[in-house]
Amino acid sequence: MTNPANPMSVPASDLPQILNLLEMAITSTLIHPPTAPRTTPTPAAHALSAAKSSITTLPHSGLGAKETLSHLLTEILPGLTAQSTSPHYYGFVTGGTTPAALAADIIVTVTDQNVQVHLPHESVSTDLENAALSMLLQLFHLDTAEWRGRTLTTGATASNILGLACAREHLLREKLILAGYIPAEASVGEMGVLGACVEAGITGIQILSAAAHSSIAKAASTVGIGRRNIHDLSLPAAPWEFDLEELERRLEAGSQRGVVSIVVVGFGEVNTGMFTTSIREIRALTTKYGAWLHIDAAFGIFARVLAGAEGAMGDVGKWADGLELADSITGDGHKLLNVPYDCGFFFTRDPALLTSTFLNSAPYLSSPPTATPAAIPSPLNIGLENSRRFRALPVYATLHAYGSTGYEKLVTHLVTHARGIARFIYRHAAYELLPAGAGGEEEAVGRVFVVVLFRAREERVNKRLKERINSDGRMYVSGTMWEGREAVRCAVGNWRVCAEGWGLVEEVLEGVIKRAAEEKGEE
Template sequence: MHPQSVFKTGSPPPSNSTNPIHPTAAHFLTQLLSTLSALPHPVPDPQTITAARTILTHHLPHTGLGLEHTAQHLLSLLPSFARTTAHYYAFVTGSVTPAAHLADLLVSTVDANVQVHLPQDSLVTEVEDVALRLLCQLFRLDEREWAGRVITTGATAGNVLGLACGREEVLNRRLRARGVDEGRGGVGELGLLEACIRAGATGVKVFSAMAHSSLLKAAAVVGIGRGNVVDIGRVEKPWEIDLARLKEELERAEAEGVVSIVVVSFGEVNTGRFDGGMEEIRKLADEYGAWLHTDAAFGIFARVLGSEESGDGGFARGLELADSIVGDGHKILNVPYDCGFFFTRDSRVLLATFVNTAPYLSPSSSPDGIQSPLNLGLENSRRFRALPVYATLCAYGVSGYKDLLSRLVAHSRNIATFIHGHGSYQLLNGPIGDIFVIVLFSAKEDGLNHRLKKAINDTRKMYVSGTMWSNRPAIRIAVANWQVESDELEVVKEVLQELARQT
């Protein structure tokens, strides 16, 4: 039977087929590009979603639909999906650079599981290691100093790693001081409760300011608990840690036998603002034996801009003082969802928690020092997320990403300037010169403000997310897409001016 005919009947491909890409794929991609060109807006209208919902297959067919029929079905569903266009401003979501897109096609084609370092059999783990080294170079971090590094699914997983490493290390210090054999101690071996008992610790607390919700989830996952994440933001600048309060809390924790983790947000989720005082925070962390973790999901990209360039690189000054750093690739790096990265100074603290000891997953002997990724992170089954990272960094380099960041920052500040000068709107995260890639604003008139998010998104010309600020609804415009150009401002102005005229 001809290979194409078995696809038409809905049967699996023949066992002797050696080509994982069927000839239908080329025609499908041509149709995909044609369909996308007819979809100018980032989100579909309700009628399109309703129509697509009616054609979903809710019952598993006994005889498959076949590849060609399924390909057409997928194209029929495409208009109902939200897409990350240049006017998609919600959730600090990038798109996918052309280089990353090509690499991701390759990832699905080879379908590698990047878990065990087997350098004689495959290069995939080495590609991940190289991609992480290139990220260190992009962010001006010494790759020799940040030896513990791994690709993650995103900043949420990265925050789990950060708190797990912090929990492990701060308790290990107390265990070592009590003479407990390091090989027999630690949370990874004993569990949190037993480790606390043996260390003479009464608990673990996390101190932060306006922490991202994923940090609370991470605290729950690693056994610290959401209730032990303490907000110590300044009253006048709630995204910044109150240094006097931090000292008080660390002193109290030490007196009560509590071990501590301090988390700094490099890019607060609502405003994009950066925490100050990293040098002072580092000193306090050292004084009281606390772990210093940074959630830099998108803020780490400020380091791409040198401090000599309008001071923007200074936004992320002090990031290198942390014990662990987490960032997102699917934000400003513009690689496919889901992708993040985690850095810490010593891979041994990762291994203490995440080591996987199954004999069949043991790596071969290798002098290159590369750890098997499954021993450094949450997942044993790992998609080849590093390849799009590697491809996009090779394709565009430092200068390409500096250009991208400059465009994103300029577009954000142009939007902020327009909003600041408009009588119907209030800019909430000024001054304009301090804005990175998020613009936070509201309408001055309550009626417009309460319906503003829906009204903007109903135009289908741009897509934003909402939040609460000072007990009022507010709008976040997050600029992260590589496709953004200077003329995109006119769309934003047109939408906001029209809504203001309607009040």
């Protein structure tokens, strides 16, 4: 019933309509996109229209929940990113939301847990987060007993910040102990980066990488290392690969100058989706020179799901061999796990490195003495956030619902779908599959994971290729640069591609070339 004293209460008469509107909102995320070319306004027109219909002045008296929900569905929803929940959203390497994860996320919103302190006698939330992290390790064939430092984050950027912070803590801690500090006092979290470097006799920290994701630069700035101390050692013809000779030279020179090193390896290069193949050699060098090895496997970690598979998929599973050699690992749940934004995860072996950096000591934010054993730390002490949404529940739900076999089938479908697109592009006279290689079709297609990089051969068409594809309205891609020229990324990640062929993609790409030829004839 309505409480007249509470303006936020809902009239009972409005509830049926509100529930119908909520059902529309949920159902709209599960409906496939139209299969006919766009005849309605473009995504840009929808976005502009939605912006104009939005209010910018705080109303004195609100219109109520029912009218607002109607406004959101009819005027705002069309202006959000086109195709973002469809199987043909190929813009960024993101998935959709599995039915189990969607249901769990609704529960997350309804219960509105703040998962920051381990309170086992009050809420099961931290226990479920611990269970979800354990199941993730099992999904990726990583030893749960070995990877005891683990937490959920907002995404790969936050996980990379944790990775560099742990690396910084470990490297400087080791030097501080050598300088005579007792382990309990050797903490960058207590001394600060500058103080720790001075006391340890360290002249700098360098990050050595090959085509690192842009979030590594943000992480380096955040943890006090600095963007200018990132050095790209990638091979020109294969930027996902390290120049191993230069890597050793930099490691050796750094150690002689009192510079400690963090080596960042990408499993799944952002433009091509390709993997570093020299991980064991890199591990040997980092061990030799006392460097930290961080692997940013935001979506590449999902190749591990196929470890032990047969045939071509088994080969894909081997691409992520060596992930277990890392000192820290970044992964993204809102990519191929297909759980909602925002969800990332971070793994490292020594949980003490996390608490040294992220400890939040306040009496009112402590677990009670009865919260034993202390196997589950309070999340606010091992990550960036104090206020944390219960993002573990969709992870727990989707792994509970589909298991390792379900995800093996999902990743197989994603790779197969991407390779179908790649094969079509390779055979098409008007398109070029990237990166160019000396091998034939099977080699070119066989190196595709879930990202297909390509361009139109005719520069006039290629200049606006992304816009030409997206204006059709049936699929969505993102643009990038490759070797100084525009290119398009087609990233396959949505769970519904298991029920979709790539025929629609072929139709759209054929239509782009046909329309471009017609435009040329009219000039």
